Amino acid sequence: MKYKFNNEDELFRQELRSWIRNEIPGDFNNWQGIDEAGDDFEYSLEVRKKLAKKGWLTMAWPKDYGGQGASYMKQVIFNEEMSYHRMPGRDGFGAKMLGPTLMVHGSEEQKKRFLPPIANGEVQWCQGYSEPDSGSDLASLKLKVEDKGDHWLANGTKVWTSMAHKASWIFFLGRTDPDVPKHKGISFFLANIKDSNIEVKPIINMAGIHHFNQVIFENVKLPKDALIGELNKGWYIAATLLDFERSGVEYPASARRSFEEIVDFVKNKKNSSGISLINDPYINKTLVDLDLEIEAAKLVAYEVAYLQSKGKIPSIEGSVAKILGTQLAQKVAKIGTDFSGLYGQISDSYAPFDGKYLKQQLFVTAYTIFAGTTEIQKNIIATRGLGLPREDKLKVNNKQES
Amino acid sequence: MDLGLSEIQKMLQETSRDYLVENCTMDFIRAMESDQIGISDEIWKNMADMGWLGLMIPDEYGGSGFNFDDMSILLEEMGKVGLSGPFFSTSVIGVQALLLSGDKAQKKEVLPKIASGNLKISLAFNEKTGSFEKSEVTNTNSIKNNDGWTLNGEKYFVNDAIGADYFIVASSSENKNGLSIFLVPSNTEGIEIKKMESIGGDKIYKVDFQEIKLLDSQLLGKEGEAWDILLKIFNYGAIGKTSEMSGAAQKVMNITLDYIKDRKQFDRPIGSFQAVQHHAADMAILTKVSTQFSRKAAWKLSNEEDSNIDVHRAKSYVSNAYHDLCQISHQLHGAIGYTWDYDLQIFTRKMQHQKLAYGDSNFHQKKISNLLNLK
Numbered sequence: 001m002k003y004k005f006n007n008e009d010e011l012f013r014q015e016l017r018s019w020i021r022n023e024i025p026g027d028f029n030n031w032q033g034i035d036e037a038g039d040d041f042e043y044s045l046e047v048r049k050k051l052a053k054k055g056w057l058t059m060a061w062p063k064d065y066g067g068q069g070a071s072y073m074k075q076v077i078f079n080e081e082m083s084y085h086r087m088p089g090r091d092g093f094g095a096k097m098l099g100p101t102l103m104v105h106g107s108e109e110q111k112k113r114f115l116p117p118i119a120n121g122e123v124q125w126c127q128g129y130s131e132p133d134s135g136s137d138l139a140s141l142k143l144k145v146e147d148k149g150d151h152w153l154a155n156g157t158k159v160w161t162s163m164a165h166k167a168s169w170i171f172f173l174g175r176t177d178p179d180v181p182k183h184k185g186i187s188f189f190l191a192n193i194k195d196s197n198i199e200v201k202p203i204i205n206m207a208g209i210h211h212f213n214q215v216i217f218e219n220v221k222l223p224k225d226a227l228i229g230e231l232n233k234g235w236y237i238a239a240t241l242l243d244f245e246r247s248g249v250e251y252p253a254s255a256r257r258s259f260e261e262i263v264d265f266v267k268n269k270k271n272s273s274g275i276s277l278i279n280d281p282y283i284n285k286t287l288v289d290l291d292l293e294i295e296a297a298k299l300v301a302y303e304v305a306y307l308q309s310k311g312k313i314p315s316i317e318g319s320v321a322k323i324l325g326t327q328l329a330q331k332v333a334k335i336g337t338d339f340s341g342l343y344g345q346i347s348d349s350y351a352p353f354d355g356k357y358l359k360q361q362l363f364v365t366a367y368t369i370f371a372g373t374t375e376i377q378k379n380i381i382a383t384r385g386l387g388l389p390r391e392d393k394l395k396v397n398n399k400q401e402s
Numbered sequence: 403m404d405l406g407l408s409e410i411q412k413m414l415q416e417t418s419r420d421y422l423v424e425n426c427t428m429d430f431i432r433a434m435e436s437d438q439i440g441i442s443d444e445i446w447k448n449m450a451d452m453g454w455l456g457l458m459i460p461d462e463y464g465g466s467g468f469n470f471d472d473m474s475i476l477l478e479e480m481g482k483v484g485l486s487g488p489f490f491s492t493s494v495i496g497v498q499a500l501l502l503s504g505d506k507a508q509k510k511e512v513l514p515k516i517a518s519g520n521l522k523i524s525l526a527f528n529e530k531t532g533s534f535e536k537s538e539v540t541n542t543n544s545i546k547n548n549d550g551w552t553l554n555g556e557k558y559f560v561n562d563a564i565g566a567d568y569f570i571v572a573s574s575s576e577n578k579n580g581l582s583i584f585l586v587p588s589n590t591e592g593i594e595i596k597k598m599e600s601i602g603g604d605k606i607y608k609v610d611f612q613e614i615k616l617l618d619s620q621l622l623g624k625e626g627e628a629w630d631i632l633l634k635i636f637n638y639g640a641i642g643k644t645s646e647m648s649g650a651a652q653k654v655m656n657i658t659l660d661y662i663k664d665r666k667q668f669d670r671p672i673g674s675f676q677a678v679q680h681h682a683a684d685m686a687i688l689t690k691v692s693t694q695f696s697r698k699a700a701w702k703l704s705n706e707e708d709s710n711i712d713v714h715r716a717k718s719y720v721s722n723a724y725h726d727l728c729q730i731s732h733q734l735h736g737a738i739g740y741t742w743d744y745d746l747q748i749f750t751r752k753m754q755h756q757k758l759a760y761g762d763s764n765f766h767q768k769k770i771s772n773l774l775n776l777k
Contacts, residue, residue, distance in 0.1 A: 001411065001471050002404040003698040004705075009403075073403050263776065284776055288767045291774060292719050299694035306405040320687050375676075381686050382679035386659055389674040 033086030128172030251325025435603030456517025481646030496523025578626020
């Protein structure tokens with residue numbers, strides 16, 4: 001038992017932290033971060049290239065692929081500090097998801113072609129999984145990919161595709177065999193999203209932010225080497241991603257920064273009687289509750305990374321971390337908004353933080369929905385973790401009754 | 403970062419689990435509720451032989467020389483079988499009190515006898531208010547005289563007073579405007595013990611001390627300087643209780659899982675309904691987070707100077723979480739869990755002591771607020 005990072009890891013944290021503080025434009029205390037999916041995308045790419053130069057972008061990659069083979073705990077520190085400092089530049093789709101998948105399942109040519117641009121921070125990927133009729137039941141996806149001898153032909157629609165409007169490439173799951181059980185007829189493909197037969201349509205969310213897209217494939221011809229790994233093994237190839245760091249430490253780390261910011265705000269803000277809001281016992285209690293939830297999410301995130309570092313598969317813990325982290329993000333946004341009083345409905349510069357927490361409150365509504373809803377996570381905990389029978393696999397004998 | 407157990411801790415976990423499951427059955431736990439001491443002589447002797455009573459006592463005083471984080475693993479297992487009894491008062495609180503405040507002679511007199519199972523201790527701190535603030539000690543005072551001291555006072559919520567060979571009594575100190583603690587043999591003239599009926603079978607008493615004559619050698623530590631020591635003792639107490647509760651949480655969850663896998667309604671196990679599964683998932687979340695909070699605080703207590711924030715976070719979180727968990731378990735059990743014959747209710751009753759002892763959730767939340775400077 002040891003609830004402490006080792007010295008080497010702490011030194012890395014210090015090095016990273018001073019680098020970030022140096023990179024942040026202006027004063028850290030006023031730094032609010034940027035919208036990486038919007039106008040600031042180019043800045044985010046700039047930082048990404050710097051991270052690549054430092055070797056941090058692909059620190060998790062094995063040394064054979066130009067990475068550092070960094071430990072899970074070091075990756076946790078990296079994500080923790082980047083999130084805490086609201087630092088852009090990380091590459092979830094390329095460096096974290098596709099890269100490792102290619103290393104395991106890609107051909108030599110595919111690796112040579114696609115890995116270096118990811119490692120250098122030069123390319124934006126996006127992920128085409130969800131479809132209009134396939135959300136939580138992802139394996140029911142329908143986007144059809146047919147083998148036309150010398151090429152593949154793709155037809156169908158992906159939706160909720162984050163960053164598709166900024167990406168140059170998409171990795172996606174397509175239906176290659178409609179006549180077998182649903183998990184067994186799916187394959188994993190890559191496509192250049194600038195293809196003239198691929199249409200990317202914006203979906204504006206209720207926060208007014210363009211993050212999601214609909215991606216429509218209409219008779220898209222793909223070369224034969226667009227297939228990654230074996231045909232009809234796409235479901236399992238997608239699951240490979242799960243072997244890489246997924247502690248969810250981002251949530252408590254960014255919540256901690258918001259917590260500090262909100263505490264500063266309520267210390268300085270006085271009510272109409274001239275009393276600082278921090279001395280309102282209800283506000284005080286709300287903040288302590290929030291502190292506990294941040295720590296709870298952090299403890300479980302560390303446990304996920306620890307289990308991964310021991311070569312164990314954190315099934316329950318991964319789901320618990322996702323549930324706690326995303327609920328935490330929603331709570332932070334609500335508290336940041338509530339404490340603004342009537343200004344909690346104002347989204348311009350009249351409001352504290354220019355209405356940031358209000359916008360965040362709208363945005364983070366998605367958190368408990370994406371990447372496996374809270375309900376799906378609880379199903380996973382109950383069935384895989386606790387051994388309860390799966391409802392959809394249950395044979396109910398109703399006839400006995402009549 | 404190493405969130406796993408050490409080899410020694412694993413061994414302690416396995417051997418204690420085997421022993422406790424076999425010897426501290428639910429029938430035994432039920433019998434101990436009405437037993438005056440709360441443990442059998444045989445099991446107490448076994449605990450001495452296995453090195454548990456002196457687990458945290460250094461070798462030189464006849465103990466096993468383990469740390470508090472090791473003890474927390476044993477306490478998890480005790481919590482799992484629902485064992486209360488004088489172990490906590492003697493081998494967690496008593497031992498830490500002696501280690502933190504006793505001089506060589508005092509340790510030599512008491513610790514080897516604790517380790518060998520021949521001596522029990524009870525801390526008498528609380529008074530009528532029932533809080534863990536310094537201001538709690540108002541009606542107990544110690545007055546210095548030529549031969550030593552005279553102690554008078556009324557103590558409430560004294561755990562395991564019957565059967566204790568020594569009380570450690572906290573009193574206000576006239577001279578130094580602080581608190582002092584004394585080692586008082588229970589057979590001293592002027593001590594009267596009355597029972598306070600506890601809901602979970604915990605042995606809780608009101609103890610009156612009248613004109614107790616004490617020698618200088620019975621003062622633990624320095625006059626008027628006991629508060630800092632008491633705070634440390636309470637930290638061990640608080641995390642000892644979170645260890646028990648996180649162990650008990652696992653047990654309550656297991657009882658519940660067994661039940662919902664077995665119980666059929668509408669021709670299917672109720673555990674196949676998602677409405678039920680999501681409650682079960684919530685139990686798993688509460689248990690996991692409780693264990694992490696508790697173990698982290700236990701580790702900090704054993705290895706770092708300042709562990710206050712972790713102690714307060716753990717006790718405030720786990721006290722609430724374990725209460726909620728018991729409530730969910732009852733919800734999933736339906737009527738059966740509510741009956742006296744069913745074991746679940748034993749844990750629910752014992753929970754009440756565990757979550758209140760050494761500070762309830764609100765108490766620790768206020769401490770967090772102070773430490774985070776939320777003012």
